[in-house]
Amino acid sequence: MDGNLNALTTVFTEFYYWVTVVFMFLIHVGFCMYEVGASRRRNHMHTLMKNVMIIPLVTVTFFFFGWWIYFAFPNFFPGMGGIGFEAAASYTPWSENMGTHLGDHITGVFWAAFLLFSWTAASIVSGSVIERIRSSALWLHAVMIGSVWWIIDAAWGWHWDGWMVKALGYHDAYASGVIHAIAGGYALGVIMVLGPRLGKFAKDGTPRDIPPHNPWMLAIGIFLIYTGFWGFYAACNVPIIAPEVIGGQIVGTTWTGTNIYLAPTTLSAITFNFLMSLSGGLMAAYVVSKGDAFWTFSGGLAGVIAASAGNDLYHPIQAMLIGALNVVIVYKLHYWIERRFKLDDAVGAVAVHGYSGIVGLVIAGFALWGQPSSPYEGYATINPIGQIIGALIMFGLLGFLPGWVLAKMQAAAGVLRIPEAVELQGLDYAENHAYEDALAKVIEAEKAHLGSK
């Protein structure tokens, strides 16, 4: 850091990302509350533990190889250039930069910001499969989606040098596709193999609602997710950078904030659009679900997710309408697919994240058609075909397919699903039985004491 202005900019950027990381922790807290609220009493601790242990497992693997992938894989696609070993050399786990280093204030906080996105991707999958998956199976999926598949998609479509940005004009500023479509697609692949919870479908195939045991916990959980999602939006930006540092086509000397592609935007713009798309989603979900609390809360999230691809560039009213339109589509699609394919998505994650991500990408292709995807020369402009191909890559190629293949392998080995008897007793059966046995003994002792007087 030579010069006070550079020092100030660097430390400001370091602090900025650090704050976003702390905010984003609330996403995981929210997911834990949401999942526990949605699960039945006999599965609480297992559901909680399943999601909590995503944190360390994805963290260590993201340190070992996930972060390296982001810098090595932007052009790892046939005809695009291969693995960038040199560009990624500073991000191997044995690099000096991946440690306590007085000359590098950014790598640690930037790594952490991406890591929190990784937890989110894994946690989205975790919600769909509650009450019947083995923890060991889910944690393997968590590592794969959190430290491999999503970060490959980020390298391809969420990196200034990613081949999808250059060749397709792919634009996904706040991750409709790179987090939500891929995680929703992955969850779909897993639940297709895993099967529904016992009792989810009647003999004639009619789906039954398995209501959450605690709607209040669900509500608070999703409010925490909203809060963390706001931090996520800030984390997707570069807070301040000079045009000469970007080194693209921007002229003049005006410093700016940018999106992940280093294209100019402002925190103010994305704050408008975050809130308006949240509102559009909530309002449409309230109407389309006839006031159902579960769907209304999720609809707010779905609204933001759909508008996220272009929320650096939309007008707030556009963001609101996109959020609202998306919710109507994904709500209908969720129930149609549930009935048609007998799929049990316990928290609606495939719809809220996966379908919303796809819808958001496609809408952005039309709404932002012809706009620059990057400040660099020679990149394709944003277009519907590029966005549709991008959605297929995110949801299908990097999401659904790997989730389905790994789940198939686990099912073939008999290590995917818990035994039926355990599902009926509940995964917390040991803790619950111990609790009830202890209660019975205490009550019996107290009655005996009273009787002896």
Place this chain on the structure above:
Amino acid sequence: MSTNGLESWAVDLAEVGAVYPFQGWEFAMTVVGVIFWLGWHRIQYVRESAHLDEAAKAVDKDKIMKSVERY
């Protein structure tokens, strides 16, 4: 003697980079870290399988009924 090469802060910070101990052993530390991670999965998988096998065998219909009714 210092594990990171620094014995005082009488230095120009512009010339200081990594300050963690045992520099040069990063690759070996990575190997240890990966073994720790994979070993954890192995231990957890074995324990969970034994736990589920035991639970599936010890079926008590009354207890199952109580669990179902608890919701």
